[in-house]
Amino acid sequence: MTVDLRLAPAALGSWLSALLVVRAPPGTALVAAVAAGVVALVVALGPSRRRWDGIERPTWRASVVLALLAAAAVGAAGAAQVGARERGLLPELTAGAAVGTVVGRVSAEPVPVRAAWPGAPPRVRWALDVTRVEAAGRASGAVGRVVVLGGEPAAGVPAYGARVQVTGRMRAAQRGAREVALLVASADPVVLAPPRAWDAAAGRVRAHVRRLAEPLPGDAAALLPGVTVGDTARVPDDLSDAMRASGLTHLVAVSGAHFALVASLVLAGTAALRAPPRVQAAATVVVAAGMLVLVHPEPSVVRAATMGAVAVLGLAAGRPARSPAALGAAVTVLLVADPWLAAELGFALSVAATAGIVLLGVALTRRWAGRLGHGVAAALAVPVAAQLVCAPLVLVASGVLTPWGVLANVAAAPAVAPATLLGLLAAALAPWWPGGAQAAAAAAGAACWWIGAVARHAAQLPGARLAWVPGTVGVTLLAAAGLALARLLLGRRREVSAASGRLDPCPRPPAPAVPPVVVPAVSAARRRPPA
Numbered sequence: 001m002t003v004d005l006r007l008a009p010a011a012l013g014s015w016l017s018a019l020l021v022v023r024a025p026p027g028t029a030l031v032a033a034v035a036a037g038v039v040a041l042v043v044a045l046g047p048s049r050r051r052w053d054g055i056e057r058p059t060w061r062a063s064v065v066l067a068l069l070a071a072a073a074v075g076a077a078g079a080a081q082v083g084a085r086e087r088g089l090l091p092e093l094t095a096g097a098a099v100g101t102v103v104g105r106v107s108a109e110p111v112p113v114r115a116a117w118p119g120a121p122p123r124v125r126w127a128l129d130v131t132r133v134e135a136a137g138r139a140s141g142a143v144g145r146v147v148v149l150g151g152e153p154a155a156g157v158p159a160y161g162a163r164v165q166v167t168g169r170m171r172a173a174q175r176g177a178r179e180v181a182l183l184v185a186s187a188d189p190v191v192l193a194p195p196r197a198w199d200a201a202a203g204r205v206r207a208h209v210r211r212l213a214e215p216l217p218g219d220a221a222a223l224l225p226g227v228t229v230g231d232t233a234r235v236p237d238d239l240s241d242a243m244r245a246s247g248l249t250h251l252v253a254v255s256g257a258h259f260a261l262v263a264s265l266v267l268a269g270t271a272a273l274r275a276p277p278r279v280q281a282a283a284t285v286v287v288a289a290g291m292l293v294l295v296h297p298e299p300s301v302v303r304a305a306t307m308g309a310v311a312v313l314g315l316a317a318g319r320p321a322r323s324p325a326a327l328g329a330a331v332t333v334l335l336v337a338d339p340w341l342a343a344e345l346g347f348a349l350s351v352a353a354t355a356g357i358v359l360l361g362v363a364l365t366r367r368w369a370g371r372l373g374h375g376v377a378a379a380l381a382v383p384v385a386a387q388l389v390c391a392p393l394v395l396v397a398s399g400v401l402t403p404w405g406v407l408a409n410v411a412a413a414p415a416v417a418p419a420t421l422l423g424l425l426a427a428a429l430a431p432w433w434p435g436g437a438q439a440a441a442a443a444a445g446a447a448c449w450w451i452g453a454v455a456r457h458a459a460q461l462p463g464a465r466l467a468w469v470p471g472t473v474g475v476t477l478l479a480a481a482g483l484a485l486a487r488l489l490l491g492r493r494r495e496v497s498a499a500s501g502r503l504d505p506c507p508r509p510p511a512p513a514v515p516p517v518v519v520p521a522v523s524a525a526r527r528r529p530p531a
Helices: 007-021 028-044 061-085 092-097 197-213 218-229 235-243 256-272 276-295 298-314 323-337 339-343 345-372 374-398 405-427 436-458 471-491 520-526
Strands: 049-052 057-058 099-113 123-135 138-151 163-172 179-185 188-192
Touching: 007 061, 007 323, 007 339, 028 123, 057 471, 061 138, 061 323, 061 339, 092 099, 092 138, 099 138, 099 298, 099 436, 138 163, 197 218, 197 276, 197 374, 197 405, 197 436, 197 520, 218 235, 218 405, 218 436, 235 436, 256 405, 256 471, 276 298, 298 323, 298 345, 323 345, 345 374, 345 471, 374 405, 374 471, 405 436
Parallel strands: 138 179
Antiparallel strands: 049 057, 099 123, 099 163, 123 138, 163 179, 163 188
16 A cells, blocks of 8 residues: 655644744744745756666655745744734733733633632633733734633633633743733623624534533533533543543544544535535535534644545545645644644644554554454554554653553444534534434433543553653653554564465555545545446
8 A cells, every 4th residue: 555645744844844933032933934945946946857777767856845845834924923923012011920901802712720729719711812902001913812810700701702801910921832921810801792603603502512411410411512512621620530541532622533423424425415526525624614613723623624624625626535645734734824733732642643543553454454354453453553653742741651542442432423423413403403402412421421431440440540761761762662563563474375376475455444534534435336
């Protein structure tokens, strides 16, 4: 099987350039972007082909030029965005820890903050994208995201998408962070304008999901909003810790798997109706855009949606979708639009998991399909591949290993699709057919109960939180161990060729590939039944 890695250097160059944008001193990224552009021009104007043994073959030039151009684009766009954030009154207020008033749109759902000491008053954290700042009779425009920390307002936290005004003391955010400031609120926020129409509609759907989850028992009530729309506000601390220890946290953070399920359903329906590929692509884009608005554009969600859009464009153009190329294009486009993604662990985990499934999961499925069957092989290969690739990043975040993560993901896998799809169905039926919505929510809740039970049991197994060597040494050792284990799992198999009677050290059995996130659903939709 040929793996299309032509855009991998471009994605890597984009990532390195984005890290330079958000971490290096101002101006460095712009100089580097200009230098990368100049080098790309020099390489592009150089000789593009070589002749080996009288045969003209392409050289490495195209990959180098693409990587340099991508790095230059990310560097230039990122430098412009950083410059916009550093203009105006806001940087001055944060540098002096002064009191000011900011105006902007709410861009993150409220999250309860753990009490700093027993008996401390409850506090919530939310965020807004600022457009204006005022202080001491002065005012200016502003660009960036401000995190608001304060007590529970008397009228409740403003709805997502509302335009608000809030006053408090500014504090500078850590360098390289997406946020430009932390505001400790000294008064309740004032709502200046309600949410936009699409944000209000998404809020109503999310409210339906929360109301449908309330009558459900135990973990089902806590997990249904998270599995369906990514709302984790009601997940208790003990369940959250169990999900983390069992490697199941991604199930309540809407990611590529959720988009894959919805896209597969849409594509299967349009294919059954014998719709042309362009209609299938359009329907998938519309539904994916609606889901993106519903679950809010978190980094992993945006990555999954962008990757799906790249794949759908390939479908509309009549070309086969190639997952590695789609992932590389998605990473490059996202980092041009938002270079701060490069420094976020969630984005890195999302990209790493997808790359592991695309590159390692496909190979493991082909390897095991002969003995286990394709369905069982794929169900086992996907968590194994994701766990091996993501383990070093998880170690950086938590400092411990989750050795039962693969088995927990395999055990929970049959409940993921019913929980997600039935939860969305219940939300869609709630305004029109309350009885049907409650029945769908009960079925989704049963699937969520199973996910919670798997997480709690896996977290109680011996070694669920395994200590490991700390620091860079531990991450390097774990990555090396993962590579060695992957090599053992993919070890060569010697088989007798039926045609020649000789041992074939590298057989290639014809087996379908693992469905990696969104792209396979697009590929499947193109295989329409004969008329």
